[in-house]
Amino acid sequence: MTSYRRxxxxxxxxxxxxxxxxxxxxxxxxxxxxxxxAFRYTQQRHPWxxxxxxxxxxxxxxxxxxxxxxxxxxxxxxxxxxxxxxxxPKAEAVSSSRQAKGERGxxxxxxxxxxxxxxxxxxxxxxxIHFNPCKHGHxxxxxxxxxxxxxxxxRAGLLAEVWGGGSMDGVxxxx
Numbered sequence: 001m002t003s004y005r006r007x008x009x010x011x012x013x014x015x016x017x018x019x020x021x022x023x024x025x026x027x028x029x030x031x032x033x034x035x036x037x038a039f040r041y042t043q044q045r046h047p048w049x050x051x052x053x054x055x056x057x058x059x060x061x062x063x064x065x066x067x068x069x070x071x072x073x074x075x076x077x078x079x080x081x082x083x084x085x086x087x088x089p090k091a092e093a094v095s096s097s098r099q100a101k102g103e104r105g106x107x108x109x110x111x112x113x114x115x116x117x118x119x120x121x122x123x124x125x126x127x128x129i130h131f132n133p134c135k136h137g138h139x140x141x142x143x144x145x146x147x148x149x150x151x152x153x154x155r156a157g158l159l160a161e162v163w164g165g166g167s168m169d170g171v172x173x174x175x
Contacts, residue, residue: 006113013051013067013116015125018077019059019108026057027106031088032147035060038083042076052126055147057138061129063116073113078112126153131164141165 002137020027026034032055039050048070051063066073085104091107103109116122133145142150142164153159 006074007115009053009069009072009115011066012071013063013065013122014073015112015116015129016062016064016073016077017059017112018081019111021105021108023058026050027057027088028060029057029147031084034087035080035084037087038080041083042079046076048073048074048076049165050149051122052129052149052153054129054132054145054149056138057063063122063125077111081113084152127164130159134164 003138019021029064035055047067048064051065053062064073064076085106088104088106090104095105103106114125118124130142130148130150133148139145141162143154143161149162150159154163156163
């Protein structure tokens with residue numbers, strides 16, 4: 001079995017990318033209420049702060065901060081993926097490898113994580129998250145994508161609604 005070396009810094013902030021097994025799928029936005037329910041389920045059992053998030057049709061990006069003394073983000077993502085998958089009807093193709101392990105064929109097994117190093121790293125990753133729907137051609141303006149913490153940032157006065165109007169050239173946080 002492969003052993004991954006993961007940073008286990010207690011109470012840190014992390015950038016995550018998870019992906020569906022079928023990257024052409026629109027499963028996440030078509031079932032966003034089930035995904036929200038999976039997040040709530042997990043949050044009630046293992047709280048953490050979701051600093052920024054975007055839900056795209058086939059993958060979410062998020063920055064999450066764990067409580068002091070806690071570095072178990074893997075547990076949280078496992079619960080979110082499991083709860084979301086359980087709520088869906090079994091319609092996906094499942095490989096024999098996954099069948100043998102009792103797995104569904106919805107999510108890719110792995111995910112990307114990156115520990116946020118400083119304020120600049122945090123800001124750059126928040127910008128990346130919020131601009132991602134434009135990058136992938138899902139929206140021409142950041143404000144047009146509904147499934148994003150961008151709207152929370154606008155309400156809090158941290159970003160202007162016109163931020164990220166359609167091109168990353170010259171985009172600066174808060175402008």
